[in-house]
Amino acid sequence: MSKENQLLEEITGTEYKYGFSSDIETETAPKGLDEGTVRFISNKKNEPEWMLELRLKAFRYWLTLEEPRHWAHIEYPRIDFQDIIYYAAPKKNKELKSLDEVDPELLATFAKLGISLEEQKRLSGVQSTIAVDAVIDSVSVKTTFKETLAEKGIIFCSFSEAVQEHPELIKQYMGSVVPYTDNYYAALNAAVFSDGSFCYIPKGVRCPMELSTYFRINTSGTGQFERTLIVADEGAYVSYLEGCTAPMRDENQLHAAVVEIITHKDAEVKYSTVQNWYPGDKEGKGGIYNFVTKRGICLGDNSKISWTQVETGSAITWKYPSVILKGNNSVGAFYSVAVTNNKQQADTGTKMIHLGRNTRSTIISKGISAGFSNNSYRGLVRIAKGATNARNHSQCDSLLMGDKCGAHTFPYIEIKDKTAIVEHEATTSKIGEDQIFYCNQRGIETEKAVALIVNGYCKEVLNQLPMEFAVEAQKLLAISLEGSVG
Amino acid sequence: MNTSTTIAEKITPGAVLLPELDVLQTTLAGNEQIRFIRRKALKSFRLQGLPERKNEEYKYSPVAALFRTGRSFPASTHSLTRNDLTPFLVPGMDAFLITIIDGKLSRELSDELKGTPALQLHDLASLEETPSAVFQKHFGADALITADPFIALNTAAFRDVVFIQVPNNARIEKPIHILNIVTAEGAELVNPRILIQVGRNSAIQVIENFIAIGKAEQTLCNALTEIRVGSGSTMLFYKIQDHCKNLSLISTTQVYQDEQSHFDTHTVSLSGNWIRNNLTIVADAEQCETHLNGLFILNNHQHVDNHTLVDHRKPNCESNQLYRGILDDKSTGVFNGKIYVRPDAQKTNAYQSSKNMLLSDDAGMNTKPQLEIYADDVKCSHGSSTGQLDEDALFYLRARGIGADSARALLMFAFTRDVINTIRIEALRTQVEELIEKRLTH
Numbered sequence: 001m002s003k004e005n006q007l008l009e010e011i012t013g014t015e016y017k018y019g020f021s022s023d024i025e026t027e028t029a030p031k032g033l034d035e036g037t038v039r040f041i042s043n044k045k046n047e048p049e050w051m052l053e054l055r056l057k058a059f060r061y062w063l064t065l066e067e068p069r070h071w072a073h074i075e076y077p078r079i080d081f082q083d084i085i086y087y088a089a090p091k092k093n094k095e096l097k098s099l100d101e102v103d104p105e106l107l108a109t110f111a112k113l114g115i116s117l118e119e120q121k122r123l124s125g126v127q128s129t130i131a132v133d134a135v136i137d138s139v140s141v142k143t144t145f146k147e148t149l150a151e152k153g154i155i156f157c158s159f160s161e162a163v164q165e166h167p168e169l170i171k172q173y174m175g176s177v178v179p180y181t182d183n184y185y186a187a188l189n190a191a192v193f194s195d196g197s198f199c200y201i202p203k204g205v206r207c208p209m210e211l212s213t214y215f216r217i218n219t220s221g222t223g224q225f226e227r228t229l230i231v232a233d234e235g236a237y238v239s240y241l242e243g244c245t246a247p248m249r250d251e252n253q254l255h256a257a258v259v260e261i262i263t264h265k266d267a268e269v270k271y272s273t274v275q276n277w278y279p280g281d282k283e284g285k286g287g288i289y290n291f292v293t294k295r296g297i298c299l300g301d302n303s304k305i306s307w308t309q310v311e312t313g314s315a316i317t318w319k320y321p322s323v324i325l326k327g328n329n330s331v332g333a334f335y336s337v338a339v340t341n342n343k344q345q346a347d348t349g350t351k352m353i354h355l356g357r358n359t360r361s362t363i364i365s366k367g368i369s370a371g372f373s374n375n376s377y378r379g380l381v382r383i384a385k386g387a388t389n390a391r392n393h394s395q396c397d398s399l400l401m402g403d404k405c406g407a408h409t410f411p412y413i414e415i416k417d418k419t420a421i422v423e424h425e426a427t428t429s430k431i432g433e434d435q436i437f438y439c440n441q442r443g444i445e446t447e448k449a450v451a452l453i454v455n456g457y458c459k460e461v462l463n464q465l466p467m468e469f470a471v472e473a474q475k476l477l478a479i480s481l482e483g484s485v486g
Numbered sequence: 487m488n489t490s491t492t493i494a495e496k497i498t499p500g501a502v503l504l505p506e507l508d509v510l511q512t513t514l515a516g517n518e519q520i521r522f523i524r525r526k527a528l529k530s531f532r533l534q535g536l537p538e539r540k541n542e543e544y545k546y547s548p549v550a551a552l553f554r555t556g557r558s559f560p561a562s563t564h565s566l567t568r569n570d571l572t573p574f575l576v577p578g579m580d581a582f583l584i585t586i587i588d589g590k591l592s593r594e595l596s597d598e599l600k601g602t603p604a605l606q607l608h609d610l611a612s613l614e615e616t617p618s619a620v621f622q623k624h625f626g627a628d629a630l631i632t633a634d635p636f637i638a639l640n641t642a643a644f645r646d647v648v649f650i651q652v653p654n655n656a657r658i659e660k661p662i663h664i665l666n667i668v669t670a671e672g673a674e675l676v677n678p679r680i681l682i683q684v685g686r687n688s689a690i691q692v693i694e695n696f697i698a699i700g701k702a703e704q705t706l707c708n709a710l711t712e713i714r715v716g717s718g719s720t721m722l723f724y725k726i727q728d729h730c731k732n733l734s735l736i737s738t739t740q741v742y743q744d745e746q747s748h749f750d751t752h753t754v755s756l757s758g759n760w761i762r763n764n765l766t767i768v769a770d771a772e773q774c775e776t777h778l779n780g781l782f783i784l785n786n787h788q789h790v791d792n793h794t795l796v797d798h799r800k801p802n803c804e805s806n807q808l809y810r811g812i813l814d815d816k817s818t819g820v821f822n823g824k825i826y827v828r829p830d831a832q833k834t835n836a837y838q839s840s841k842n843m844l845l846s847d848d849a850g851m852n853t854k855p856q857l858e859i860y861a862d863d864v865k866c867s868h869g870s871s872t873g874q875l876d877e878d879a880l881f882y883l884r885a886r887g888i889g890a891d892s893a894r895a896l897l898m899f900a901f902t903r904d905v906i907n908t909i910r911i912e913a914l915r916t917q918v919e920e921l922i923e924k925r926l927t928h
Contacts, residue, residue: 398859400861401862403832406858408857411854411855411870412853414850415844418847418849418874420874421871422870423871425869425870426855428857428859428865429864429865
């Protein structure tokens with residue numbers, strides 16, 4: 001027993017590795033939110049009139065809404081929306097011509113996070129595999145490999161840049177999957193979003209490298225509201241990665257992002273996230289509230305969208321990456337590992353809305369709860385009338401570590417077409433003593449055995465991640481859970 | 487046919503019932519304790535109102551349509567004879583018959599529980615003469631009026647209570663057959679109420695049938711049965727909803743299980759217009775075993791919602807849920823099964839399976855299997871699937887010279903076997919098999 005306690009101590013003692021904060025000169029909007037704030041942000045970004053109109057429309061709609069509080073399986077004090085800084089940006093004096101002009105502190109920050117923005121120095125001679133858009137606080141600071149991508153006609157830039165340079169695409173697609181009327185936080189985001197990434201893959205192009213956005217909240221008291229928009233035109237393919245971290249602070253910071261994905265005929269988008277926002281300390285103080293709306297639509301026939309997420313951070317995670325399967329034969333997938341420890345809360349899952357014929361979706365969700373945390377899977381599978389031969393398979397498993405945590409599943413299955421075949425399975429259990437015993441017997445000590453079993457448990461999801469991310473994810477799992485079962 | 491007062495039409499659900507409920511308080515039978523319970527429940531109902539569209543528990547079964555017009559509470563019972571009951575009996579089954587008509591126990595149409603002196607049957611009138619401490623202790627103790635507005639509504643408006651008491655160490659071989667009859671023709675609301683208290687180390691089998699004798703097109707029956715299973719006891723409970731015609735029915739069963747008790751229940755829904763079955767099991771002691779089985783076969787515009795909640799409060803318990811549904815025409819079905827494992831309930835094994843078959847393009851099935859688990863050393867799982875008849879299996883049978891209709895019926899019948907096979911009273915099983923066969927081949 002004492003060994004168990006000791007091991008438990010170890011995990012609760014594990015420090016959040018990305019908890020430093022950088023001393024970068026920033027420019028912030030005054031605290032609080034009114035029409036002035038919205039105009040301020042829009043003005044700061046030199047936005048065209050139509051964009052401001054859109055923001056104001058969203059803001060006015062947001063005012064009519066009430067903060068959603070009851071339906072999710074999470075608890076937190078009311079958020080004071082007037083106590084948040086809605087815009088913070090690293091100060092720039094002039095347009096950056098080259099990387100040398102970037103604030104060295106900023107470069108150091110990203111280096112600490114393990115992200116090199118210095119593309120030229122990377123693996124010279126070998127074609128690098130990832131292009132990065134780095135977003136700090138509210139603003140995109142650097143997008144790498146832009147030129148290489150441009151040769152193929154791929155647009156990969158910050159959202160504000162896209163508003164200036166590709167307004168027709170933004171006008172066409174922004175809000176087409178997640179309209180500002182969608183929910184409370186989508187409306188708030190549409191009103192005050194500061195930046196984010198935009199990505200357009202033209203017809204028939206297979207993106208030669210993985211595209212990546214790295215989000216970092218740095219300034220205290222800020223909320224981060226970014227928007228990501230990914231459009232894959234006919235026959236295009238892209239694999240997109242997203243990573244996030246934040247400094248350790250006592251306060252709760254709000255992150256309310258919107259991600260929209262559109263795939264046309266025969267296109268495919270693979271979206272992977274390793275979410276590692278600061279989860280708060282072991283008493284549950286501080287940490288990020290991660291209230292995110294992510295949704296993709298398979299517009300064209302034979303298109304495919306897959307979401308892969310590894311959720312280890314945030315005080316509260318509240319997100320449901322979804323797919324609307326509109327095109328015939330389209331495919332949606334959701335692979336998720338959600339880990340909660342200490343006093344973290346997660347209410348996450350997906351929605352698969354089948355509208356087209358012969359559409360298929362797969363849901364694999366692995367929840368792991370430890371400490372005093374609560375981890376919920378909430379998902380919807382809807383087969384609309386006329387969505388003939390739709391097929392869904394869902395599996396959500398929960399693993400409990402410790403007797404003070406909770407694991408919950410709330411699946412909704414709505415079927416309106418007789419040709420549908422829908423299966424749902426869920427299990428909840430802890431790591432079996434026999435499993436541990438089996439490993440011990442073969443000379444594997446308990447702590448390693450747990451890591452082995454957890455990795456095996458998550459394998460189906462981790463296998464979906466691109467190489468670099470899979471390694472990071474495995475390490476994160478180890479940090480979060482090592483030794484939590486004796 | 488009977489003296490019932492009508493309610494002024496109002497649109498607000500719930501409010502429409504209130505004036506009538508106020509009047510009821512003064513006219514209904516019962517001693518001071520009963521009146522007090524009713525008054526308290528009415529107060530609670532007034533506060534809760536009827537579940538609104540946004541109410542998560544009633545998401546797939548909105549009730550507003552049931553209360554669009556006012557409802558009256560029938561005050562006197564129909565005169566039926568024993569002969570009228572023959573079609574509702576189970577052939578070949580020797581049972582104690584208990585008949586409830588429009589929520590009131592009919593002594594004439596009920597058997598005296600003779601030969602088992604210990605078994606007691608009471609209604610409000612007999613409780614008045616010989617008060618029962620057991621009744622006072624347990625009545626309304628488990629079905630909390632704050633838990634659901636329909637529990638509050640029933641508790642505010644029940645006319646009579648049928649109280650069955652099974653003493654300690656009594657193994658009752660002969661099943662108890664309860665006929666819950668609704669004679670109402672119009673927009674009445676009937677609130678039958680039953681309390682079954684099983685002592686220690688006893689065994690009992692109960693069958694409850696819901697029967698509509700009149701047209702019952704607008705009628706709503708809001709039935710509530712409370713069951714307490716004492717330690718070491720076994721109870722089999724079969725709820726058969728077959729002769730319901732167009733009745734709308736809310737049937738709530740609230741079960742409390744004591745140590746080492748065994749509770750096995752079946753809910754079979756074959757007819758009725760709109761049915762909501764609320765089945766709540768509280769396993770509040772160690773080593774309880776619970777089996778919940780359900781079967782529904784629907785057509786036309788039928789709607790059946792099976793809502794189960796198994797609340798595991800103590801360690802070393804086991805629960806098992808098995809639900810099967812076949813939906814045709816424009817029918818809709820709901821399965822919402824919740825398993826709740828409290829922090830202390832270590833070593834819980836809870837299992838749930840819900841399988842459904844859609845036969846028509848217009849039928850719909852909503853499933854919500856829900857696990858809420860706060861203990862770590864547990865094994866909980868659920869499985870759910872919805873699909874149509876297996877084409878390959880159909881082809882296999884057709885290739886062997888079996889006609890299309892027979893082949894379909896055969897496959898559907900096989901699909902229902904899992905549930906039927908677990909019915910332990912042979913005569914009842916045969917009857918249910920025949921009913922299903924009739925339904926599937928009609």
